[in-house]
Amino acid sequence: MRYSAQVKPISYLKANAAEILLDLAESREPMVITQNGEAKAVLQDVASYEQGQETLALLKLLALGNQDAEARRIRPAREVIARLKTKSR
Structure with missing residues (x-):
């Protein structure tokens, strides 16, 4: 994804906030806001932000699962399911 087309100065944001939203x-697509010629912030719509947060949460779960597997803190699925069934009774 190229952000170069979506780079705007903060003065543009101030003057066109409703249109930008x-x-x-x-x-x-996110927009990079500059101040004095330097990138200072990134704006994005709420749906994209939420999707990104969900993706990060899933990646974190996968990383934690990989750590558990490497540390051999795993159980066969059948064993876990059987244990859950006995607890639910």
């Missing part, structure tokens, strides 16, 4: 929601 509509564009973000429609395009679902």
